[in-house]
Amino acid sequence: xxxxxxxxxxxxxxxxxxxxxxxxxxxxxxxxxxxxxxxxxxxxxxxxxxxxxxxxxxxxxxxxxxxxxxxxxxxxxxxxxxxxxxxxxxxxxxxxxxxxxxxxxxxxxxxxxxxxxxxxxxxxxxxxxxxxxxxxxxxxxxxxxxxxxxxxxxxxxxxxxxxxxxxxxxxxxxxxxxxxxxxxxxxxxxxxxxxxxxxxxxxxxxxxxxxxxxxxxxxxxxxxxxxxxxxxxxxxxxxxxxxxxxxxxxxxxxxxxxxxxxxxxxxxx
Amino acid sequence: xxxxxxxxxxxxxxxxxxxxxxxxxxxxxxxxxxxxxxxxxxxxxxxxxxxxxxxxxxxxxxxxxxxxxxxxxxxxxxxxxxxxxxxxxxxxxxxxxxxxxxxxxxxxxxxxxxxxxxxxxxxxxxxxxxxxxxxxxxxxxxxxxxxxxxxxxxxxxxxxxxxxxxxxxxxxxxxxxxxxxxxxxxxxxxxxxxxxxxxxxxxxxxxxxxxxxxxxxxxxxxxxxxxxxxxxxxxxxxxxxxxxxxxxxxxxxxxxxxxxxxxxxxxx
Numbered sequence: 001x002x003x004x005x006x007x008x009x010x011x012x013x014x015x016x017x018x019x020x021x022x023x024x025x026x027x028x029x030x031x032x033x034x035x036x037x038x039x040x041x042x043x044x045x046x047x048x049x050x051x052x053x054x055x056x057x058x059x060x061x062x063x064x065x066x067x068x069x070x071x072x073x074x075x076x077x078x079x080x081x082x083x084x085x086x087x088x089x090x091x092x093x094x095x096x097x098x099x100x101x102x103x104x105x106x107x108x109x110x111x112x113x114x115x116x117x118x119x120x121x122x123x124x125x126x127x128x129x130x131x132x133x134x135x136x137x138x139x140x141x142x143x144x145x146x147x148x149x150x151x152x153x154x155x156x157x158x159x160x161x162x163x164x165x166x167x168x169x170x171x172x173x174x175x176x177x178x179x180x181x182x183x184x185x186x187x188x189x190x191x192x193x194x195x196x197x198x199x200x201x202x203x204x205x206x207x208x209x210x211x212x213x214x215x216x217x218x219x220x221x222x223x224x225x226x227x228x229x230x231x232x233x234x235x236x237x238x239x240x241x242x243x244x245x246x247x248x249x250x251x252x253x254x255x256x257x258x259x260x261x262x263x264x265x266x267x268x269x
Numbered sequence: 270x271x272x273x274x275x276x277x278x279x280x281x282x283x284x285x286x287x288x289x290x291x292x293x294x295x296x297x298x299x300x301x302x303x304x305x306x307x308x309x310x311x312x313x314x315x316x317x318x319x320x321x322x323x324x325x326x327x328x329x330x331x332x333x334x335x336x337x338x339x340x341x342x343x344x345x346x347x348x349x350x351x352x353x354x355x356x357x358x359x360x361x362x363x364x365x366x367x368x369x370x371x372x373x374x375x376x377x378x379x380x381x382x383x384x385x386x387x388x389x390x391x392x393x394x395x396x397x398x399x400x401x402x403x404x405x406x407x408x409x410x411x412x413x414x415x416x417x418x419x420x421x422x423x424x425x426x427x428x429x430x431x432x433x434x435x436x437x438x439x440x441x442x443x444x445x446x447x448x449x450x451x452x453x454x455x456x457x458x459x460x461x462x463x464x465x466x467x468x469x470x471x472x473x474x475x476x477x478x479x480x481x482x483x484x485x486x487x488x489x490x491x492x493x494x495x496x497x498x499x500x501x502x503x504x505x506x507x508x509x510x511x512x513x514x515x516x517x518x519x520x521x522x523x524x525x526x527x528x529x530x531x532x533x534x535x536x537x
Contacts (some may be wrong), residue, residue, distance in 0.1 A: 009349040013359070016346050019415070020366050023377035026387060030380065038380025039390070079284060086277035102285050105293070108468075108524060110476035112493045113513050116500050117292035120299055120510070140288040203372055203479055208500065221372040225483055229380060237373040244368050252361060 024241060031234035038229050048235035055232065058220070062236075065200065065217040068131075072138035073195035079139070080146025080191055081184065087147065088154045103144045114141060115208030122209060129211030137209050138199045145198060146191035153187030154180075193251050293517070300510035312511035321495075321512075328491040331406075332474040335413045339470050340463065342414065343421035347462075348455075350422070351429045360426065367419040375483050378412050379403065382484075404486035412484045413474060421466040428462025429455070472520055492516055 005013075030038045034045035052058060083103070090096045106114060118140070122133045157180070165179045181188070203218035210219055217240075224230045303309045315321065346363075353359050366374070381387050382402040389399045402408050432455060440450040476493035487494075492512055499509030 005349050005352050009345075009352070012345060013349050013353065016342065017362060020363070020418070023374055023381055023415070024366060024369060026381055027373065027377045037385075038383060039385035039387070079281070082277050083281040083284075086281040089277060099282075099285075102289055105289050108472060108520065110473055110493065110516065110520070112476040112478060112496050113296070113516060114292075116496055116509060116513050117296040119500060120295045120506065121288075121292040124295060136288075143284065143288075197368055201368070201370055203370075207479075207497075218370055218372045221370070221376060222479060222483070225372065225376045225379060229383075233373075233376060237370075237376070240373065241369060245365070248361070248365055248368055 024237075027234050028238045028241065031231065031238045033231065033234075036229075036231040038234070048231040049239075051232045052235045052239070058232070058236070061215050061217055061220050064131075064215065068135055068138055068216060069196050069199040072135055072142055072199050073192050076139045076142035076195050077146050077188060077192045079143045080195075081150055081181075081188060083143060083147040084150035084154050084184075085180075087151060103147050105144075106141050107144050107148070111202070111204030112208075115205040118205065119208045129209055130214040133209040133211070134206055134214065134216065137205050138202065141202070141205060142195035142198055145194050146188075149191035149194060150184055150187040153184050157183050189254065193247075196247075296510045296513050296517075299506055300514045302507045304505050304507065309507070312508045315508060316511055316515065324490055324495060325492060325515075327489065328475055328493075331410065331413075331489060331491060332471050334410050335417065335474040336467050336471045338410065338414045339417050339421040340467065343418055343466065344425055344463070346418075347422045347425035347429055350426055363419055363422055371416055372479070374416060375412060375480055378408070378415075378484060382408050403484065404488055406485070406489065409480065409485040409489050412480055413477065416480070417470045417474065420469040424462040424465035424469065425459055426462075428459040428465075432458050468523065472523065475519070476516060 026038070030041070031048055032044050032046070033041050034047060035042035036048070087096060087099050087103070090099060114137070118133070118137045119129075122129060122136075127133055127136075161179055161183070162175055165175045170178065201218070202216075203222060206216050207219050207222070210216065221233055221236075224233055300312055301308055301310070303311055350356055350359055350363070383389070384399065384401075384403075386402075388402060393399055436454055436458075437450055440454045441447075445453065475491070476496070477491055478493035478497045481487070481489045481491055481494050492515075496509045496512050496516075499505045499512070
């Protein structure tokens, strides 16, 4: 294409990126400040990193967050794949659309409403607020996302593949595990990663359904930030940023690898 | 075929019924009860008093401002992104900040905007002098726009990418100026993306409560803050539910107004 950006466009883009990244780097720089504030850089120190690693309570909270994220995204991936298969098999348009609409409810609902309604829900069921309630609500808001990531892949799949497998004598379990699931793999991975990020990033829903004893990272950061600047949060955020970057790059190369593979069987009329 | 269909549908439908339908029914049910557990219309009557109406108006006004500024910044970004070299990499760079926990980003602004923070240091150096930035409307809107901007850029970017370049060439061949081609060809074709972006920003902005607490210091009270207050502080679940129900209704109306895409070409 001959379309190229002028100088103004590039300046604008760079400005947007500077503003986007400035707060993140600001946090990181001040995690090395021995004064323990977010202004007036005194001298370089790793004190706050030591503090993070000695703070067992904080480490347990990090562990909680990771456990919740991995568990909830694994379970919601399974449920989401089942959901996508279910929606795909509904032939009546009206029914399918209402299922899809139901699926979208939690995606478009504001977090506060999801959190509040789940708080009522769990209290009515008599579920103790804590690990179980947080896990269940994270699964609940992740399932629709996985469905949305898997469904297009499923629709892309040519039905002749399944017919061929059946003709060759595959059982329905064989068709599922040997044909359908391998074909859906990119969608399933994408769904899993999306669920993982949503879970790691969630604050509002967790804030509502977490009880007294149980905390995730977002809620902990919120309560610390309400009390002002705490340098160990800076140190922790630097670590989280590096972890996120690794995850993003991993995901980027993973999806690039899978998309470069020959897509046989995707032939659409 | 019919046998397998039922097999998948049962667990999924059961899950949806339990975790989507039930909580919504419960929140509607709860909105009709007062603190003592008696049936009442009082929660909705209370909503019609000036205090709550003003709060509702404020929420809408701030959500509108946040959406408008996001769009204003995001559209040129998306537009120029599609024409940049290495645009895949640039796009990834846009997405990365949205993967950082939003609490951390908000927390960073407490430092940046603080009395002795970076922005005030710059103001001091330029000669404007120290200002109160934190706990103002400006900081609230700015931080919210910062948080939401990737969600506005992505749909617009996708819409721009889908445009067939030959349409642009045709417009230019037929004598349209670059601005004319943009206004009459490119912009109308990206309206769906703009709508999707506005929806992705407006609805969450309506119910923010974390940023209002940390950045606006309780100066800005939105519907989200009110719900959180009623559920977790005053324990008046009925009133909180009533606000939530009204928010759900508003949301549904917005979805119906902007979400025409779903109705016109449903997912096959």
